Amino acid sequence: MxxxxxxxxxxxxxxxxxxxxxxxxxxxxxxxxxxxxxxxxxxxxxxxxxxxxxxxxxxxxxxxxxxxxxxxxxxxxxxxxxxxxxxxxxxxxxxxxxxxxxxxxxxxxxxxxxxxxxxxxxxxxxxxxxxxxxxxxxxxxxxxxxxxxxxxxxxxxxxxxxxxxxxxxxxxxxxxxxxxxxxxxxxxxxxxxxxxYLPRKDASSVTIIEIPFRGKESMIAACLGEVQKRFRDIDIGSYPQGPMNVVIRVTGDRENVMRAVDEIRDRLREAGFSD
Structure with a gap:
């Protein structure tokens, strides 16, 4: 299913x-x-x-x-x-x-x-x-x-x-x-x-994208690990919100975040999960 x-x-x-x-x-x-x-x-x-x-x-x-x-x-x-x-x-x-x-x-x-x-x-x-x-x-x-x-x-x-x-x-x-x-x-x-007292310096844009996933964290662990290896300059994390709900959070510069999100979506589709 x-x-x-x-x-x-x-x-x-x-x-x-x-x-x-x-x-x-x-x-x-x-x-x-x-x-x-x-x-x-x-x-x-x-x-x-x-x-x-x-x-x-x-x-x-x-x-x-x-x-x-x-x-x-x-x-x-x-x-x-x-x-x-x-x-x-x-x-x-x-x-x-x-x-x-x-x-x-x-x-x-x-x-x-x-x-x-x-x-x-x-x-x-x-x-x-x-x-x-x-x-x-x-x-x-x-x-x-x-x-x-x-x-x-x-x-x-x-x-x-x-x-x-x-x-x-x-x-x-x-x-x-x-x-x-x-x-x-x-x-x-x-x-x-x-x-x-906090630092004040020139800022560069950072994007955070959250992807709600319906399923268990173990179902996406391997996928996220592989994507993280390809995008070492960004952070990819998964955070359970209940027994069958997980939030995938991707943080970093906008270009790499968007590429990583696209790859995560493609890999999940290939594994049988649909949008």
Whole structure:
């Protein structure tokens, strides 16, 4: 019985030729590694970067452990990453150690940031009108006001703790430290200040074509592998959307993408699948 692969969707974005500016995400959280929380933040980041013609090149998740955080940050910098987006572990509790771990990994000191503290106190007062701040809350705000030396603040309009950004590694890397709460993370990523730190260079066109396929992924694996061998400068991936639905995604320069899509369609027809 024939199963058909139907329409295809062409999406065109501008992919910047950003040279050696590699972008990575370092996510901190035991709850993610334990499967208790899904990291939707990094997916949002990757989608946001793609709309700007940029690509997330590495995504690492580590536990709430100072050595692991510092080690992975060092690996990013050793591998030449120009932008590293760290998230999670910025809260007031004892296991929120990300900011301290990043500072130690960079070999820089933490200092009390009066501006950061004032902003958080103002937020607390707005959220608790007429109430006296308890000592536990004041202690938590005090902890979150310690910022790595020379890091700047990025205002968090959706939560308490501020986002942080610093130019490090002798000017070769930019490190963001963002809260892990999705609404807060997304709000900061879409700020003008965050976006202004991203690369801005001449853009060339990149085309993304998605081909919905009705069938199992195993039915098209060999076909896609053969096409990928012929078109090494583009990306061909298959993504199951259910037991009998797969999306084939082809990404790259328009000419090669269109040629690869035509070849995929021809090969699937030859295998007995119809449009």
């Amino acid at each position: 024939k199963r058909s692969f139907i329409r295809y969707i062409s999406v065109q974005v501008h992919m910047e030729e950003h040279g050696d500016t590699l972008i990575g995400a370092l996510v901190v959280g035991n709850e993610i590694l334990l499967g208790k929380t899904r990291d939707t933040n990094t997916i949002f980041l990757a989608e946001n970067l793609l709309r700007r013609g940029l690509k997330l090149r590495r995504w690492v998740v580590v536990p709430d452990n100072e050595r692991d955080i510092s080690r992975e940050l060092s690996r990013f910098m050793e591998d030449g990453y120009g932008i590293i987006v760290v998230s999670g572990g910025m809260g007031p509790t004892h296991d929120d150690i990300t900011v301290r771990s990043i500072a130690r990994g960079l070999g820089i000191s933490l200092g009390f940031n009066e501006k950061c503290y004032r902003r958080m106190v103002e937020k607390w007062k707005r959220n608790n009108p007429g109430k006296k701040m308890p000592e536990t809350a004041r202690s938590g705000l005090d902890k979150m006001a310690y910022v790595p030396a020379d890091f700047d603040l990025i205002e968090n309009e959706n939560g308490m703790v501020e986002g942080l950004v610093g130019v490090v590694n002798g000017g070769r890397s930019i490190v963001f430290i963002l809260p892990g709460v999705p609404g807060e993370y997304r709000g900061i990523v879409t700020t003008r200040k965050f976006q202004d």
